Amino acid sequence: MSAIIEIEGLGKKYVIGHEKNARYETVRDSIAHFGRGVWQRLRHPLLPNRERVDLEEFWALRDIDLSIERGDRVGIIGSNGAGKSTLLKILSRVTEPSTGRVKLRGRVASLLEVGTGFHPELTGRENVFLNGAILGMSHREIRARFDEIVAFAEVERFLDTPVKRYSSGMYVRLAFAIAAHLEPEILIVDEVLAVGDASFRKKCLGKMGAAQSEGRTVIFVSHNMQAVKQLCNRGVVLRAGGMSFCGSAEDAVDHYLKGDKGADSIANLTDAVEMLPNDPVFRFDEIRLTQDGEEIDRVDNGKALEISMSYRVFKETQGLRVYFDCCDAEEVLLFRSFHDEDCDTIPTVAPGSYRSRVVIPANFLGPTIYRLVFRATIYNQRTLPPVSGISVLLNVEQAGRYNRAYLGDTFRGKIAPCLDWKTEPLDAR
Secondary structure (H helix, E strand, O other), rough: OOOOOOEEEEEEEEEEEEEOOEEEOOOHHHHHHHHHHHHEEEOOOOOOOOEEEEEEEEEEEEEEEEEEOOOOOOEEOOOOOOOOHHHHHHHHOOOOOOOEEEEEOOOOEOOOOOOOOOOOOOOOOHHHHHHHHOOOOOHHHHHHHHHHHHHHOHHHHHHOEHHOOOOOHHHHHHHHHHHOOOOOOOOEOHHHHHHHHHHHHHEEEEEEEEHOOOEEEEEEEEOOHHHHEEEEEEOEEEOOOOEEEEEEEEHHHHHHHHHOOHHOOHHHHHHHHHHOOOOOOOOEEEEEEEEEEEEOOOOEOOOEEEEEEEEOOOOOOOOOEEEEEEEEOOEEEEEEEEEOOOOOOOOOOOOOOEEEEEEEEOEEEOOOOEEEEEEEEEEOEEEEOOOOOEEEEEEEOOOOOOOOOOOOOOOOOOOOOOOOOOOOOOOOO
């Protein structure tokens, strides 16, 4: 039986511009540069001004060869910027490849970004029909599945409300419900499920599992390694636009966690912050992880770890919260910490620049790999960009007080608090 998806020599190239260093110019220089810019625009109206911009070729994907059989559940994993979303956009026919080709044998339903295919001025009811039509459903199909879609999305109360007033979680509920009930041969889901609550994510995973049992093919991108292992039978690891591993989901997760950390390392945290999209309300400026005042790339668990988040607020906002999740290597949440946990009322944050700091005490984290995910949100409204958070892998090494007298004893568990035990003799009776 031929594969339902065949990818051969796939590559995607972008041309990106870098503004040249600004310099002081004479009036004559300015006139000359302006004239050359006008001439360039007349010859190449779609290209940036070469007088002001250096152009660079960037390969988001290169030399990808992959064959996917009908009924496969394939998890695509990799660091930020590895090319996962670009691959899904090509498979969804959102963008064309620069090299190679893709063969798809079946109807495709995609959920790539929150609200893709929705019109903000239309109601939820109207967008069900609009988005369903975009995805290839007939009017009869949509009407037959309408009640099931609405019930799955749990947005009955807001069905006749314009979706511009929906939270990001409500957007994703409705968008996923439409895509999942299209009953496609191929279902493509990006990591937008990160904005849903735990019960809805569980329901989505169940729906994708049901799609597989019916013989459909699922392509799933996520930073949640546990979900990838639970849902997928195959895994593909992307690194810097290339495919570094293809095999079972278990082996792919193991390969990624042990040897493919790439852009998720602490060393690349500054670049991840600088590449954030703009938002009218909020922006992260800097996230730093330090021990003894020094920036680190590995954590000594015998020392306190200080986390510092600097950010700007552009509008007065009630319920603005910055926080981080501490997960294990398979994305199981161990704990979450908000910057305003000691507040008695929901605070209003004035425009300005802020820095929030928190300390994880020494001898608390055990010697293993964790993932820290930094996020910001407006309470009960929306998650601020990036929706999936800024994620780094944290390699904690044993250097603290754990079992110093028993060097051969192995570490057990994920958290390693040094609790204050006291032992005293009791009088013999």
